[in-house]
Every structure is written in structure tokens, then in C-alpha cells.
Amino acid sequence: MVEKRTPIPVHEAVEKIMFFASSGETELIPLEECYGRFLAEDLKADHDVPPFDRSPYDGFAIRSEDTKLANQSNAVEFEVIEEIGAGSVAKQEVGAFQAIRIMTGAQMPIQCDAVVMLELTKEYERDGRKYMSLKRQLQSGDNISFQGEDTQKGNVLVEKGTRINPGVSALLATFGYDKVLVGRKPTVGIYATGTELLDVHEGLVPGKIRNSNSYMIRSQVERAGAEPIYFGKLADDFDTCYEAIKEAIEKVDILITTGGVSVGDYDYLPDIYKKLGAEVLFNKIGMRPGSVTTVAQFEGKLLFGLSGNPSACYVGFELFVRPIIRTLLNNPNPHLKKITARLDVDFPKPNPFTRFVRSSISFKDGMVSVTPSGLDKSNVVTSLSGANALMVLPGGTRGYEQGMQVDVLLLEDEEGCQWPWN
Ligand SMILES: Nc1nc2c(c(=O)[nH]1)N[C@H]1C(S)=C(S)[C@@H](COP(=O)(O)OP(=O)(O)OC[C@H]3O[C@@H](n4cnc5c(N)ncnc54)[C@H](O)[C@@H]3O)O[C@H]1N2
Ligand code: MOO
Ligand SMILES: [Mg+2]
Secondary structure: OOOOOOOEOHHHHHHHHHOOOOOOOEEEEEHHHOOOOEEOOOEEOOOOEOOOOEOOOOEEEEOHHHHOOOEOOEOEEEEEEEEEOOOOOOOOOOOOOEEEEEOOOOEOOOOOOEEEEHHHEEEEEEOOEEEEEEOOOOOOOOOOEOOOOOEOOOOEEEOOOOEOOHHHHHHHHHOOOOEEEEEOOOEEEEEEEOOOEEOOOOOOOOOOEEOOHHHHHHHHHHHHOOEEEEEEEEOOOHHHHHHHHHHHHHHOOEEEEEOOOOOOOOOOHHHHHHHHOOEEEEOOEOEEOOOOOEEEEEOOEEEEEEOOOHHHHHHHHHHHHHHHHHHHOOOOOEEOEEEEEEEOOOEOOOOOOEEEEEEEEEEEOOEEEEEEOOOOOOOOOOOOOOOOEEEEEOOOOOOEOOOOEEEEEEOOOOOOEOOOOO
């Protein structure tokens, strides 16, 4: 008799897994290598930015009070007593009707409270001294980039768990982080099971196919922020698989296998979990594809038995493995971000299970539309390359029509989402 499995709702499966989610270890890495990593502490401003009042223009720093009488018919003359570029500080004190020629980014001389752009002045020399004149009034504070106007000391600028983007790199450099505390990348072991699997370099022979899941999963692991460790492929042989999996568990934070989780004669994962003494959290979910996704925990370590069918495997990873990885990286929004979009096609046939259709979103007439990125079948691989989203069509008695608003989970977004999605 084939074992009867009872499907649990997707949200229940996510909850069961998230019970084992924890934050991971941290490490210090050079700033140059931090792009794409996850901050493991808040990034706090330890000084004002800019740290001093500075000139935003190439021009002259003056005392605004000296321009009181300036107008189109009355040029006011200033003696230019010094010149400073960015990085230099004025040595001279600026008195009445004196100016310092100042370049963009240079610190304001203490006595000056305004800058006039070079283009608005006339420069000349007399008796070996330099002068400039201008014909307009300036107010105190005109054309100054003030200390702290960008941010002030003490502000938390980026929160722990945020993925480091180029802007975060800029801030880390601004505040002197030559080493950055980030989440250590969790290690995710990958084993593909299946006697039918060929290595990528091998030519096709009857009955066999190339192992594509391992490379797909590797990329998904990297996209999620973790370190893939590819252990290879295993033939459908109980003892071989058992020994290999048992050994692999020791070496990684998370172990993924693909294939062998259904009810077929050579689907050995259920028995392997049993022999290991691992607790199976679930082995059937009310979703399509990926209904056979099986997750077990062994001494607190999660073993993900993803389906062998490529689309099912892909979806299983994004819904269940990704949030575990992101939580290990301290990310507060570990789940895929959900938005709503306008459905571009009909799905007339109802399905009892919630569908996660590999889809692509696009912008049309100022709205987000969503359309399947290929054939909507569990064993399909070609729909994955164009997928930037998963359309969520809840199971039930009705189909879906073009024009309806549907939920969509974004695959390439970095903001993420908390659970539950709603
Ligand atoms: N009697 C039943 N049969 C099946 C059921 C069921 O409920 N009752 N569920 C079906 C569903 S749904 C799925 S999904 C699959 C899941 O099968 P497994 O996870 O056990 O995976 P395999 O049987 O090992 O392989 C399935 C399919 O995927 C191909 N595959 C496997 N590994 C790879 C890989 N690394 N790269 C590319 N393709 C791979 C494999 O050749 C098979 O075609 O079970 C259904 N059956
Ligand atoms: O588990 Mo299967 O992926 O539902 O298609
Ligand atoms: Mg099978």
C-alpha cells in the first residue's frame, strides 16, 4: 500500500520551518568585499556629515554683511587674500571686504557666512593685489553646505540585517568601516538524487537527463545570500544516499536534497529520514508545484527534501529555504516580497491546491501586470529563466480571469517581507 500523505496549508508549512529559524554567526570582512553581504550590526553615524561647513561651489567665501550695498548699478569690491581647494583650510582671517577664493568641498573660513559663485564675480588685479567685485546681495548662509545637513552624529542609517548595496558601501566608507561586521554566509549543502542524472559535461543517452537542479539551487542559494556546497549527485540507492546524506549533515548549516521524496519505489528520502531519526515536519503541502516538498529536522538542523521536478524544486526553495537563510543573516524581512498585479491571462481551471505560477511581471499603462513565464507544470525547466515572480493563485473551486488582481511574490527584490504575507 502506498503511504497516504495529508497535505498541510502553505502557511502552516512555513510556520513549522520558521520555528527552527535562528540568527547566524558573524564575521569581519574587508569593506571591498562587502557588496551583497548582510550587515550584522546597525550602521550608525559617528560624526556629522558633512563634518564641517563647506562650499558647494567654486567661488569666493565672504561675509554677507559686506554685500549690503551691492546691486546691479553698484559693484562691491573685495580683496582676495587667499585661495583654498578642497582638503585645505584657510590660514588667514577674513576681514571686512575681504574674500577667500574657495573651491567646491573646501571648509568655510570661520569669519565667512556665504559663498558667491565664480560666474557671478569679476576678477582683476591692481598694484599686485587680487580683487573681485560683485553686484548682488548675499544673505547669511547663502551657498553653504552645512555641517550635519546630510546626517547627524548618532543617527542609525542602516539597520542590522540589511543587504549591503552600493549606497551602504558608501556609508560604510564615510564612517570609517574598513572592516565590516556581516553575517557569515550560512553553508548550504546540495545533493541531487536520481539514477537518471548525468553530469553537465556528459552527452545524452537514452533515459537519462542532465542534472539541472543542482545548478539552479546553487544560484538560488547565492541569491539568498548563502554559500552553496555542491556535494554531487547520487544514484537512487538507499545505502549510498543514506551514508552520503548522514556525512553531509555534519558539514553544513542546511542540507538540501533534490528528488526522491515522492512515493515511488526509488524515492528513498522518507526512509532515510526515518533511519537517521530525523523528525519529519511535513511531507505534503497544499501547493502546486512542490506538493511533495518534505522537510525534516535533525538535531535542530533543517534537511530540505525538495522535489526532483525542476519547477517544484525552485518554488520549494524560495518559499521554505530562503527565509531560513535570510533569518540566519539577521534580515528582518526574510520572505519574498508580496505585491498585487493585474493578471494578463485566464486560468479557468480551478485547482484544489494553491498555485505558485512562475511568472514575469511588467509595467503596462502605469500598472503592474503578471503573466506566466512558461508552461505551468511541475516538471518544466524552461519557465524558470524568465521568472522574476511567483503568481499566487489560492486553491479552491474557482478559476481566475484576465484583469483580476492577484498576489505576486517578487523573486529579484531585496526588500523582502515579514510573515504572514497578508
Ligand atoms: N503516485 C504518485 N506519483 C507522484 C506524485 C504523487 O503524489 N503520487 N507526486 C508527483 C509530484 S507532484 C512530483 S513533484 C514528483 C516528485 O518526485 P520526487 O521529488 O520524488 O522526484 P524524482 O521522482 O526523483 O524526480 C521527479 C522528476 O524530476 C526529475 N529530476 C530529478 N532530479 C533532477 C535534477 N537534479 N535535475 C533535473 N531534473 C531532475 C526526474 O528525472 C523526474 O522526472 O512526483 C510525482 N509523482
Ligand atoms: O509536488 Mo509536485 O511539484 O506538486 O508538482
Ligand atoms: Mg520520485
